[in-house]
Amino acid sequence: MTARTRQRALVATVVVAIALAPLVLGKFGVSLLNDIGIASLVALGLVLLTGIGGATSFGQAAFVGIAAYASAWLTTAHGASPWLGLVFALALTGLAALAIGLLTLRLGGHFLPLSTIAWGLSIALLFGNVDAFGRHTGLANVPPLRIGGWSLVEPRAIYYLIWALVGLAFVFNRNLLQSRPGRAIRSLRGGAVLLASVGADAFRVRLTLFVLAALLAGLAGWLYAHMNRFVSPSPFDVRASIEYLLMAVGGGLGQLSGALAGAAVVLLLKNVLQDTLPLLTQRAGQLQAVAFAVIFILLLQHARGGLMGFVRRWTRGRFAAAEVDTAELAGAPPLPRRALPIAGTPILAVSGAVKRFGGLVAVDDVSFDIRAGEIVGLIGPNGAGKSTLFNLLTKTMPMSAGRIEFLGRDVSTLSQRRLARLGMARTFQHVKLRPQMSLLDNVALGAHGRTRAGLVAAGLRLDRGEERRILAEAIRQLERVGLAARAHELAGSLPLGTQRTLEIARALAADPVLLVLDEPAAGLRRQEKLALGELLRTLRGEGVTILIVEHDMDFVMKLVDRLVVMNFGAKLVEGAPAAVRADPRVQAAYLGGAT
Amino acid sequence: MTPEVALILGIDGLANGAVYLLAGLGLVLIFSVTRVVFVPFGDVAAFAALSLAALETGKLPATVGLVATLGVLALAVEIRSLVVRGESRRIGRAVLGWGVLPALPCLAAWAIAGRDVPAPLQVTVAVALVVPIIPLVARVALQPIADASVLVLLIASLALHYLLSGLGLLFFGPEGSRTAPLAGGAVSIGGFSVSGQVLLMVGASLVLSGLFFLAFERTVAGKALRATAVNRIGARLVGIRPARTALLAYVCASLLAGLIGILVAPVTTMYYDSGFLIGLKAFVAAIIGGLVSYPLTALGALAVGVVESFASFWSGALKDVIVFSLLIPVLLLRSFFSAHVEEEEEELDE
Numbered sequence: 019m020t021a022r023t024r025q026r027a028l029v030a031t032v033v034v035a036i037a038l039a040p041l042v043l044g045k046f047g048v049s050l051l052n053d054i055g056i057a058s059l060v061a062l063g064l065v066l067l068t069g070i071g072g073a074t075s076f077g078q079a080a081f082v083g084i085a086a087y088a089s090a091w092l093t094t095a096h097g098a099s100p101w102l103g104l105v106f107a108l109a110l111t112g113l114a115a116l117a118i119g120l121l122t123l124r125l126g127g128h129f130l131p132l133s134t135i136a137w138g139l140s141i142a143l144l145f146g147n148v149d150a151f152g153r154h155t156g157l158a159n160v161p162p163l164r165i166g167g168w169s170l171v172e173p174r175a176i177y178y179l180i181w182a183l184v185g186l187a188f189v190f191n192r193n194l195l196q197s198r199p200g201r202a203i204r205s206l207r208g209g210a211v212l213l214a215s216v217g218a219d220a221f222r223v224r225l226t227l228f229v230l231a232a233l234l235a236g237l238a239g240w241l242y243a244h245m246n247r248f249v250s251p252s253p254f255d256v257r258a259s260i261e262y263l264l265m266a267v268g269g270g271l272g273q274l275s276g277a278l279a280g281a282a283v284v285l286l287l288k289n290v291l292q293d294t295l296p297l298l299t300q301r302a303g304q305l306q307a308v309a310f311a312v313i314f315i316l317l318l319q320h321a322r323g324g325l326m327g328f329v330r331r332w333t334r335g336r337f338a339a340a341e342v343d344t345a346e347l348a349g350a351p352p353l354p355r356r357a358l359p360i361a362g363t364p365i366l367a368v369s370g371a372v373k374r375f376g377g378l379v380a381v382d383d384v385s386f387d388i389r390a391g392e393i394v395g396l397i398g399p400n401g402a403g404k405s406t407l408f409n410l411l412t413k414t415m416p417m418s419a420g421r422i423e424f425l426g427r428d429v430s431t432l433s434q435r436r437l438a439r440l441g442m443a444r445t446f447q448h449v450k451l452r453p454q455m456s457l458l459d460n461v462a463l464g465a466h467g468r469t470r471a472g473l474v475a476a477g478l479r480l481d482r483g484e485e486r487r488i489l490a491e492a493i494r495q496l497e498r499v500g501l502a503a504r505a506h507e508l509a510g511s512l513p514l515g516t517q518r519t520l521e522i523a524r525a526l527a528a529d530p531v532l533l534v535l536d537e538p539a540a541g542l543r544r545q546e547k548l549a550l551g552e553l554l555r556t557l558r559g560e561g562v563t564i565l566i567v568e569h570d571m572d573f574v575m576k577l578v579d580r581l582v583v584m585n586f587g588a589k590l591v592e593g594a595p596a597a598v599r600a601d602p603r604v605q606a607a608y609l610g611g612a613t
Numbered sequence: 614m615t616p617e618v619a620l621i622l623g624i625d626g627l628a629n630g631a632v633y634l635l636a637g638l639g640l641v642l643i644f645s646v647t648r649v650v651f652v653p654f655g656d657v658a659a660f661a662a663l664s665l666a667a668l669e670t671g672k673l674p675a676t677v678g679l680v681a682t683l684g685v686l687a688l689a690v691e692i693r694s695l696v697v698r699g700e701s702r703r704i705g706r707a708v709l710g711w712g713v714l715p716a717l718p719c720l721a722a723w724a725i726a727g728r729d730v731p732a733p734l735q736v737t738v739a740v741a742l743v744v745p746i747i748p749l750v751a752r753v754a755l756q757p758i759a760d761a762s763v764l765v766l767l768i769a770s771l772a773l774h775y776l777l778s779g780l781g782l783l784f785f786g787p788e789g790s791r792t793a794p795l796a797g798g799a800v801s802i803g804g805f806s807v808s809g810q811v812l813l814m815v816g817a818s819l820v821l822s823g824l825f826f827l828a829f830e831r832t833v834a835g836k837a838l839r840a841t842a843v844n845r846i847g848a849r850l851v852g853i854r855p856a857r858t859a860l861l862a863y864v865c866a867s868l869l870a871g872l873i874g875i876l877v878a879p880v881t882t883m884y885y886d887s888g889f890l891i892g893l894k895a896f897v898a899a900i901i902g903g904l905v906s907y908p909l910t911a912l913g914a915l916a917v918g919v920v921e922s923f924a925s926f927w928s929g930a931l932k933d934v935i936v937f938s939l940l941i942p943v944l945l946l947r948s949f950f951s952a953h954v955e956e957e958e959e960e961l962d963e
Binding site: 076122124128131132139144147260267306307308310314315318319322 | 938
């Protein structure tokens, strides 16, 4: 059985089981499954936002509440149809998420989750204090849903709607993760600099993800309001948010199925505790919170991968998603390529670049230019300011003074992301790859700036054509660097030297005019260095311009057309390798002056 | 709003702010040494208040049972980890530290419960009774994941809050209590009488925050403690034992929580869950200090107290909403001003 057939069989089994469940279970069981379905929508948003996107949110229950109250209020106070309530609820939740996200998603480190506690608390407190929402008594007599002539007031009736929506949400998100925006989302944990270097805006990606998670929670809220036909403030406080987080962590934050597994386990456990604890002690209600807290802490200590983490290890990945068949991609038309400038035209001109850190001048009035079709090396002893200059050129760091022109444009104030889209691709001294993504996906990330598929198109699977072209491009670059045979391995399993080569493939996938490499030969063995040198020479032959910062003299001298030598932050000498090597100032800088 | 009303609100706000200041100091202390945002801090303060109330009415505080249970758990966990590491000869010292020491305040409480003892002794025992709680809870729940990211520790800390408040409800019941005032009399300032209790609260917080600032910013030992949080492995390489510094921080924080509890108990009716709100507002203050700076935390706490006081005058029901919503602009300003070092975030499930 192939992986694809196995996965399809698994999904089919689950779907059939869910479809047949109401015929087998009693009313109580169906109600429980309804609750699990609704909770799994919220948990799904959390798995995306926290598990994959790396932004912990302690406030998802607030979004559930906003949607529930919005729809309940519209249908009770104004007699509108619940379907109109859905539109209203989602719109309101989306707007709230957009506003909150714009304000808080730029917060770094642990300030972001702290801010989610803040608004989670504020919004929950607001529900109980507004007269129009019935304060602490809440809103009752919320009308049930109706489809055509059928009223969905019975648990068995609304069951199919809930689980149909859950199924659609899962499919949408699964499609999303295997697409261009999905790769950007999966790279959020790699840091904003990684995303900027491929032309993506980490803040926008994160904001979109945040709003998506909020909309999923909003959908759950609407279902909740019209299923229970009653809303009050208590199910939407921070305690509920933490319970949703527990579901996501307990089920497994690394995969979408964790949301469903976690919701099922937590709600079933709650039920079991509610039934058995009163038999053990009189103070059962109070013990439930304690029991849950203990379980959560034990989970964090021993099983941070959650239930699906165990399952994945136990089944040894036999049910993992099928890998893309690379043979299928052969027929895809190539992505449009940039017209490379004629050899000899200046493409990068640095004049008077200065960088000061307080009183220390790290880069002191450096000027040089790079012409199309050549390989330029930037060398110098330790502490010369090469890395700082490198960061200035790639706009990772702002300049204190000076001017940079790229392809005739003044890019001194341009952002890293815009510069990447103009055609400057870079690699990193400390490799920035996504260790849990395959080689193919890592390289495909490089083509982010060349393509356009958005979130909705990806979720609805309308982007397949472009996706095939991206993957075909990624395979092509992998072949160029000699890693095509390992396309489906995880990037984290590669040795460091090979990881650096993979980064070059990613940079090439961006179809650059200028390739800027930060110590690409570090950590490579002799044979690998020879292969790298050959690759770079081939690239030069194809018209790609290369700027390389290196320490390995032997490698650099044989490769470059021109050298720029730095010392103490200033440019020392510039010229052909032989001339630079013979220059007494360079020798003094590296070996010490004659005393 | 007349000037007299404003002055009364201001003094009230400062008194509350003093409490938030102490709590904020405890939160920053724990975070700066262990990277844990210790949410259950307020719960422990509530335990101290409820223990004192129990002692004053002649009953044995239920905290004794709580400390005893935690002590047994922590001792079991410590012995297990010693055996696993092959250091069984240290079991004797472990029993002394984790078993006997926490039992001492329990014995003291048992000795004086129901007897007629002077109020200062009751206060001391009440504080001493909660001092073991945070170190014991941290040993059991947080030390096994001490190397995890701040996020995992934050999640664990939130779980701990629900654990402790659940245990609080279990042991103390849902009724609230108030204790006798610690300092009687009143002082006249500018035509208004300020109660001795308020003066005591403000005075205690000023003295303690001054001490903290000196200890952590000006001594080598204090800096060593802070270094542990920045890089645990680096600290171990220079001979600092992170578990030991963490223990020291937890004990000091527990002591602070106890003091807060007995300071607040005479002025507010304390329930088993009153601590949470105190902790959260202290938390806002700690964030204003960026979770690193004691003087800024102190200023932030006083600001929170005053804002809360005026907000409650304007709208009693929405005062908490206002205070927590304030956290967002504070976070924004903080993030804007602090140089954010971008680190690659670890996978939560690895």
